[in-house]
Amino acid sequence: MKFLRHLAAAAAVVGVVVLIGLAWDRLRPSLPGEGPGGRAFVMRGQVVKGLPPGRAVPVGVKLPAGAKPVPGLHINDAGGIPGLQLGDLLKAADLVVLRNTALIEVAVIAAVMIVDAGLRKRRRARRVASVALGDAPGRKRGRLGSSSNGVRR
Amino acid sequence: MHRSTPTTPARVTAQGGRRAGVAARTRLDFWFDAAILAGYTVAYSYGFTGVVIHEWLGIGLGVALLLHLTLHWDWVVRTTRRLISPRGPDRLIWLVNLLLMFAMVLCVASGIAISRVALPELGIYPLQTPFWFRLHVLTAEVTVGLVPVHVALRWRWIAGVGRRLLARRPR
Numbered sequence: 001m002k003f004l005r006h007l008a009a010a011a012a013v014v015g016v017v018v019l020i021g022l023a024w025d026r027l028r029p030s031l032p033g034e035g036p037g038g039r040a041f042v043m044r045g046q047v048v049k050g051l052p053p054g055r056a057v058p059v060g061v062k063l064p065a066g067a068k069p070v071p072g073l074h075i076n077d078a079g080g081i082p083g084l085q086l087g088d089l090l091k092a093a094d095l096v097v098l099r100n101t102a103l104i105e106v107a108v109i110a111a112v113m114i115v116d117a118g119l120r121k122r123r124r125a126r127r128v129a130s131v132a133l134g135d136a137p138g139r140k141r142g143r144l145g146s147s148s149n150g151v152r153r
Numbered sequence: 154m155h156r157s158t159p160t161t162p163a164r165v166t167a168q169g170g171r172r173a174g175v176a177a178r179t180r181l182d183f184w185f186d187a188a189i190l191a192g193y194t195v196a197y198s199y200g201f202t203g204v205v206i207h208e209w210l211g212i213g214l215g216v217a218l219l220l221h222l223t224l225h226w227d228w229v230v231r232t233t234r235r236l237i238s239p240r241g242p243d244r245l246i247w248l249v250n251l252l253l254m255f256a257m258v259l260c261v262a263s264g265i266a267i268s269r270v271a272l273p274e275l276g277i278y279p280l281q282t283p284f285w286f287r288l289h290v291l292t293a294e295v296t297v298g299l300v301p302v303h304v305a306l307r308w309r310w311i312a313g314v315g316r317r318l319l320a321r322r323p324r
Contacts, residue, residue, distance in 0.1 A: 006226035010219055017258040025284050031291055097200035105194060105301040112305030 175317050182224065183314050189217050190304060197297055208264065208271035215261035222254065246306050253299040260292035 175183075195202060196210040222229070232247050265272065266285040272278070304311070 003223065007219070007223045010222040010226055013222070013254070014219060014258050017255055018262045021259050021262050021288065024288075025282065030284070031287050094198075094201040098195065098198040101194050101198045101297070104297060105190075105304075108298065108301035109305040109308070112302050113308050116305070116308070 175314065179314055180318065183311075183318060185217075185221070185224070189214065189221060190300070192217065193296075193300055197293065205270050208268050211261060211264045212271055215265075218257055218261070249299060249302055249306060253296065253303050256292045256295040256299060259288060260296055263289035263292060 192210055192214050196207055196214055199207050202210065229250075232243055236244060236247065263285045266279050266282075267289055268277075268279055
């Protein structure tokens with residue numbers, strides 16, 4: 001019962017965010033940094049999304065046979081989209097893409113961990129210094145003790 | 154990676170097994186969150202998965218995220234109430250989680266809106282507009298930055314539970 005209540009609450013929050021997205025699309029369909037006509041950009045050199053009026057297809061982009069660049073419409077060529085056959089997917093050669101994503105995540109995690117460890121060390125040093133000076137008698141230990149999840153920090 | 158239900162410290166069982174000492178809820182949180190992270194990493198790597206797996210995995214991630222939010226709803230309520238009191242780390246984690254929730258939900262929703270394989274397979278033909286394409290790309294880029302931050306802000310919990318879960322039972 002508690003789970004269902006929480007599920008309903010979470011679904012309501014998700015619904016609100018989706019509604020915000022729909023309202024955004026309806027009222028002002030542009031993203032920060034771009035005009036309502038959208039902008040042209042190339043993904044992996046082949047996919048074109050949202051060509052603004054009057055803008056030509058970027059150099060190096062191939063269009064499918066018979067396709068014309070329609071302003072504001074999504075265009076892509078077969079070269080930029082992996083095939084739909086299951087055999088075409090998950091090729092070992094494309095593992096580099098997965099590796100790059102993992103590298104980005106590992107790099108950010110490492111950076112945050114280093115910053116977090118440094119901040120904790122500084123806080124601890126400050127606390128030790130203040131205790132040594134007799135600055136804060138009877139002060140609560142904060143979160144340095146055992147945490148709420150049973151893992152010592 | 155925030156915890157909603159406080160779990161007890163590792164209870165060493167009569168058999169002396171350390172893995173058995175980790176509460177079931179903690180085990181569920183750990184493995185479920187690890188699966189979401191792995192699924193997200195694969196789904197983000199569009200060039201590797203291709204469109205079919207990308208779309209179905211994305212829909213699955215949407216369901217998993219709703220479940221993740223449900224499992225940690227206690228934490229959401231508790232931390233939101235406590236926001237008035239000045240506690241730096243919790244505030245930062247709350248803010249990161251809020252931004253990530255917005256980005257993830259919009260990413261999945263825009264992905265569904267521009268679906269070319271998964272929804273048409275079910276007989277649903279979503280209306281594709283440039284806005285949803287651009288929103289999908291933007292939110293995907295935001296989430297790839299925020300997901301590792303979300304994970305890293307709980308690295309002590311992850312390291313502690315991971316050590317206990319992966320530790321071999323003494324023979």
